[in-house]
Amino acid sequence: MIEYLWHNMNREKSACLVVSKAALTALLGHTVPFTIFVFGEESMSYIEQTIAPGEHVVYSTRLSSAVIKICVILGTLAGLTFGAGIGALAGGVSTAIATTIAALGIAVIAGWLAMHSSEFAVTNKRVLIKTGILNQRMLEIMLTKVESVEVRQSIFGGLWNYGTLLVGGTGSTKEPFQYIENPLEFRKHIQQQIEENRQAA
DSSP states (O other), X not given: OEEEEEEEETTEEEEEEEEOHHHHHHHHTSOOOOOEEEEEEOOOOHHHHHOOTTOOEEEEEOBOTHHHHHHHHHHHHHHHHHHHXXXXXXXXXXXXXXXXXXXXXXXXXXXXXXXXXXXXXXXXXXXXXXXXXXXXXXXXXXXXXXXXXXXXXXXXXXXXXXXXXXXXETTSOOEEEEEEESHHHHHHHHHHHHHHHHHHO
């Protein structure tokens, strides 16, 4: 199985990704007598790098943990499907189980990477959004240019508190960002900050 441990000590974040012997054995195709522990220190975030002098974060959120849940469901289904096929061809239940575990592990890693590579923030001046690892999407829009903020939630989105955020700027189309945690709260802070800036002007 794959485990993720997040430690916050003295304001320094470090991550530990644990890949078990069973998952490694399934991935490599032969018995592996060890477990991989990957430690890493979190580098400066996109939001921290982008903040300008005189600018501060008013509210921030991330992708919902529903991303992990969805990846687990899809990984399990894919693992069971391919595991059954490979098990039938190889003639072994252990091969099918190992394939299922490997697929589940890969799905969890994908979900974890998606969650921790995405950032959403409202500052006193802008809306800042960044998603993706290799294929990155970034949105930086001044609050004075925001024309509309729409939130769409499915039934599961309402239950798990996630949704799709669509931000529309002056002269641009709405940019959709899916699976955002607390989307209604994010929209509320955008609207509140716009109103506060308008009153202060």
